[in-house]
Amino acid sequence: MTEGLLRTPLYEEHLALGARMVPFAGFEMPVQYAGIIDEHRAVRTSAGVFDVCHMAEFRVFGFEAFDALQGLVTNDLHKIDEMSKAVYTVMCDEAGGIIDDLIVYHTGDLEYLIIANASNRAVDAEWIAAHLPEGVEFVDESDRTGLIALQGPEAVRIITELAGEEPPARFHIAEARLDESIPVLLARTGYTGEDGVEIVCAATDAAAVWRLLLSFAEVSPCGLGARDTLRLEMGYPLHGTDMDRSIDPISAGLSWVVSMKKADFIGRDVLAAIKEAGPERKLVGLNVSEGVPRHGYPVLHDGVEVGTVASGTFSPNLEHGIATAYVPxxxxxxxxxxxxxxRRKNVSATVVRPPFVTHTSLSA
Amino acid sequence: MNPADLRYDKEHEWVRVEGDTAVIGISDFAQDQLGEVVYVDLPSVGDVLAVGETFGEIESVKSVSELFAPVSGTVVEVNDELDSAPESINSDAYGAGWMVKIKLADPAELDGLMSSVEYDAFVANEA
Known part of the structure; x- marks a missing residue:
């Protein structure tokens, strides 16, 4: 089962913590340590740390880097003209299909850091590199880069203590040193709905960063299981589950990252038409009365199948099932x-507008 | 590790015989594999189950598993406490985590189940 799987620089740390390891995006990753619900609650009430070293990091730089990236992604990168800013976006093909969702960070003069999904690393790298003009450099830094997320209401206090200064503002990135020694980038971003940071570091420093964070009693190690329940409670889509190349960002509820104000970008014409006409199907949130909805379960209206569950889980905060699904x-x-x-019976599901959970350290 | 007074099947259910009644639950190994149980779907009192038949479902955050009747019989009691406290299956798989009580249709079926020693060995092979 573990044959051919990659390991992050934190693999040995996970084993030492007694994690249950599973294959994910080609990596052997921790799905849980103490238990998904305990880890979920730790992030909602205190702080949790996640190994996200499997994710892809690309660096793009050069005089035409801005224009080139502006033509590749749907959001308007003028939002990050100011250095240190970050923006969430998707990258589409000519048909408006979502190749991946990304965060683009303005890390330096003429320089951008892109963090992308692990499972799309090769596809993204090929697509981006193929669409950059000569003179714009593209470097896939995933292998030598570590990424660790510290999330939760206590996260900012802890990282402030470790860095000796406050982390940058929400959706910003800045250099820092942890424990006066380890050079890192602190990005005030995340995938949990809680305040916190994503720490970019050298892969060789990842274990040291991990241990520093876990030296705080308030910090729990958290696996992919809690990462999924946390992100779904916020209605954050997961590429490969809630969206893929057969789906456009308008239908996926991501109109807000598609800027029609900016000049041409790949997929613009198709997306403009969908936006104008309105999508035939939309990704909605569903509150489920009993049981736990799972990916692929049929969704019915008046007994007729109208869609299938994209993401489904048990919400530890709400203590019932929640799901996303594409419906007319x-x-x-x-x-x-x-x-x-x-499976054997039908349960009622009510359409809601995510987030499912509204009171977090980010909304406070 | 698994109580010696119980019988076990290959689907990781346990059976405790109390007179002509069988109390049924899932083993500690099974609950550990599932992770935190968040929902259990159980039959109703009066339902008639045949050995090997699906009699319910158990859901954790990550997965769903069917429950299979380790013996045949009629359901005489259901652990309704699990509706509000399904986590009992994790914390006390052989006690508060029991699921149903069945009036045995054929006590001879018990001979087809494993002893705790046999089940320990069976689990060691699966782990």
């Missing part, structure tokens, strides 16, 4: 009553 736009209004076929 006419059935996407909050309050619409649908059903989910959960």
């Amino acid at each position: 736009s006419a059935l996407a209004e909050p309050g619409t009553c649908l059903e989910i076929t959960a």
